Amino acid sequence: xxxxxxxxxxxxxxxxxxxxxxxxxxxxxxxxxxxxxxxxxxxxxxxxxxxxxxxxxxxxxxxxxxxxxxxxxxxxxxxxxxxxxxxxxxxxxxxxxxxxxxxxxxxxxxxxxxxxxxxxxxxxxxxxxxxxxxxxxxxxxxxxxxxxxxxxxxxxxxxxxxxxxxxxxxxxxxxxxxxxxxxxxxxxxxxxxxxxxxxxxxxxxxxxxxxxxxxxxxxxxxxxxxxxxxxxxxxxxxxxxxxxxxxxxxxxxxxxxxxxxxxxxxxxxxxxxxxxxxxxxxxxxxxxxxx
Amino acid sequence: xxxxxxxxxxxxxxxxxxxxxxxxxxxxxxxxxxxxxxxxxxxxxxxxxxxxxxxxxxxxxxxxxxxxxxxxxxxxxxxxxxxxxxxxxxxxxxxxxxxxxxxxxxxxxxxxxxxxxxxxxxxxxxxxxxxxxxxxxxxxxxxxxxxxxxxxxxxxxxxxxxxxxxxxxxxxxxxxxxxxxxxxxxxxxxxxxxxxxxxxxxxxxxxxxxxxxxxxxxxxxxxxxxxxxxxxxxxxxxxxxxxxxxxxxxxxxxxxxxxxxxxxxxxxxxxxxxxxxxxxxxxxxxxxxxxxxxxxxxxxxxxxxxxxxxxxxxxxxxxxxxxxxxxxxxxxxxx
Numbered sequence: 001x002x003x004x005x006x007x008x009x010x011x012x013x014x015x016x017x018x019x020x021x022x023x024x025x026x027x028x029x030x031x032x033x034x035x036x037x038x039x040x041x042x043x044x045x046x047x048x049x050x051x052x053x054x055x056x057x058x059x060x061x062x063x064x065x066x067x068x069x070x071x072x073x074x075x076x077x078x079x080x081x082x083x084x085x086x087x088x089x090x091x092x093x094x095x096x097x098x099x100x101x102x103x104x105x106x107x108x109x110x111x112x113x114x115x116x117x118x119x120x121x122x123x124x125x126x127x128x129x130x131x132x133x134x135x136x137x138x139x140x141x142x143x144x145x146x147x148x149x150x151x152x153x154x155x156x157x158x159x160x161x162x163x164x165x166x167x168x169x170x171x172x173x174x175x176x177x178x179x180x181x182x183x184x185x186x187x188x189x190x191x192x193x194x195x196x197x198x199x200x201x202x203x204x205x206x207x208x209x210x211x212x213x214x215x216x217x218x219x220x221x222x223x224x225x226x227x228x229x230x231x232x233x234x235x236x237x238x239x240x241x242x243x244x245x246x247x248x249x250x251x252x253x254x255x256x257x258x259x260x261x262x263x264x265x266x267x268x269x270x271x272x273x274x275x276x277x278x279x280x281x282x283x284x285x286x287x288x289x290x291x
Numbered sequence: 292x293x294x295x296x297x298x299x300x301x302x303x304x305x306x307x308x309x310x311x312x313x314x315x316x317x318x319x320x321x322x323x324x325x326x327x328x329x330x331x332x333x334x335x336x337x338x339x340x341x342x343x344x345x346x347x348x349x350x351x352x353x354x355x356x357x358x359x360x361x362x363x364x365x366x367x368x369x370x371x372x373x374x375x376x377x378x379x380x381x382x383x384x385x386x387x388x389x390x391x392x393x394x395x396x397x398x399x400x401x402x403x404x405x406x407x408x409x410x411x412x413x414x415x416x417x418x419x420x421x422x423x424x425x426x427x428x429x430x431x432x433x434x435x436x437x438x439x440x441x442x443x444x445x446x447x448x449x450x451x452x453x454x455x456x457x458x459x460x461x462x463x464x465x466x467x468x469x470x471x472x473x474x475x476x477x478x479x480x481x482x483x484x485x486x487x488x489x490x491x492x493x494x495x496x497x498x499x500x501x502x503x504x505x506x507x508x509x510x511x512x513x514x515x516x517x518x519x520x521x522x523x524x525x526x527x528x529x530x531x532x533x534x535x536x537x538x539x540x541x542x543x544x545x546x547x548x549x550x551x552x553x554x555x556x557x558x559x560x561x562x563x564x565x566x567x568x569x570x571x572x573x574x575x576x577x578x579x580x581x582x583x584x585x586x587x588x589x590x591x592x593x594x595x596x597x598x599x600x601x602x603x604x605x606x607x608x609x610x611x612x613x614x615x616x617x618x619x620x621x622x623x624x625x626x
Binding site: 083090098100112115147150163 | 541
């Protein structure tokens with residue numbers, strides 16, 4: 001299989017703090033890879049690096065990110081902007097804040113199509129209506145004329161999913177797209193993402209803290225903690241036979257239908273502490289000081 | 292805003308004006324100072340004074356004076372000015388357009404300058420130049436309009452006499468105007484030489500009014516731009532490959548504009564208040580300048596007429612700002 005996205009030994013620091021400590025991961029063409037980790041593990045930093053959205057004080061201190069064989073970090077801004085939205089797209093986390101409140105849905109959707117596919121305004125609106133129909137929005141022509149506040153959270157997330165797949169990207173980064181939604185809506189959104197993926201043939205990097213979601217839709221998965229990859233493999237293998245103690249602890253902390261609720265165990269604090277100690281030791285080694 | 296909301300606002304206007312009228316009416320008659328005392332020649336007999344007081348109805352009890360005045364105002368009769376001996380309505384009608392033109396020019400200039408400074412400041416974010424710009428902006432904000440009037444008068448009228456410093460139009464330009472909106476009329480009738488002279492006379496006073504307001508607009512808009520730029524939708528536009536200018540123009544600016552208009556719009560009333568002193572300094576023939584004379588002369592009917600005019604302007608302005616905000620923000624439009 002060919003890799004669409006290849007991240008190799010990525011190090012990112014914000015000011016004096018290291019946030020990514022040599023992350024490597026591959027996303028194959030058309031696959032769904034889960035990127036799992038708790039808050040602060042650095043999951044979103046990986047996405048931000050790809051989109052060039054790192055905070056002002058952040059620096060990439062080492063590593064390579066290549067997309068379809070091209071070095072994303074080295075390419076000029078204009079070349080990268082040409083890829084973003086067209087070949088690499090984002091499904092954002094919070095549908096309530098991710099659409100511009102003062103522009104109509106149709107205008108916002110059409111803008112992407114006009115920018116990347118060079119469609120005329122009316123052609124872009126027609127295509128936007130088709131995309132809305134694809135994400136099962138009824139009466140798409142009417143919805144195009146609405147403002148974001150006139151749609152529910154679930155509807156807005158559908159609009160954002162439609163926008164992500166608008167230009168047939170080869171990679172979609174889904175940044176916890178179900179976290180802000182009701183549980184009932186979550187399921188529908190997951191199914192929708194999977195349907196759109198098959199239809200448009202994109203690979204997905206699914207960033208989440210929810211192992212349940214990963215088990216449902218990801219072929220492979222990467223477990224991140226303190227900016228380090230602790231585990232990487234096919235989901236089926238990792239879930240059945242996790243190598244790392246942290247992955248085992250995460251699994252024990254995940255509710256499952258086939259286990260009683262009181263079987264849930266929190267991740268042991270001692271384990272977390274030892275992982276952080278290891279991360280700090282790595283930082284000191286990298287800085288050339290003795291541990 | 293829905294129509295019902297607009298109607299509700301309109302319905303509140305008469306009681307507001309009634310309140311303003313009552314306060315002004317009572318205050319004028321409670322504070323010391325008497326219009327008759329200002330107009331009588333020295334050595335007038337007490338009998339003359341009593342006659343004059345009766346003539347203007349000032350010998351009546353306060354309440355009956357007020358009711359008489361209200362009855363007249365209700366039918367559009369604002370009384371006669373005591374000091375100028377003309378109908379208040381005509382006096383104000385002749386002067387108000389001059390003030391409106393001055394204020395409109397000031398607000399336009401302030402918006403242009405304020406928006407430009409805010410945009411430049413946003414592009415300079417994080418640099419030393421940004422700090423310089425912010426500091427300069429703070430200075431412009433801190434100096435009040437009447438002080439700007441004096442500074443500009445000294446700079447461009449006296450030290451570097453480039454611009455006229457008093458009046459509205461060069462008296463040598465004998466022009467017969469049909470309306471009192473001289474600038475608008477001269478532009479519409481293509482008397483560009485007249486329009487140019489009017490603008491030369493308006494430039495310094497309107498600049499004095501515009502500078503602190505521009506600084507306020509710049510500060511508000513710059514802060515709002517920074518906030519809008521951090522919003523998810525603006526960040527996400529970057530993940531779609533839009534350029535920074537496009538994002539500023541389509542995502543950031545329209546959103547930053549809403550609170551800026553809402554906050555600075557009401558400050559236009561302050562600018563209108565500022566015309567009182569600034570018109571005085573430049574001997575500009577507007578209602579502000581007239582208001583000072585009216586107060587000095589204790590010209591009760593004229594003061595009342597002028598205050599009511601200002602009150603109507605303030606109310607209209609607030610309503611206009613609310614409508615504009617609703618126009619810019621679809622969330623308010625659907626109420």
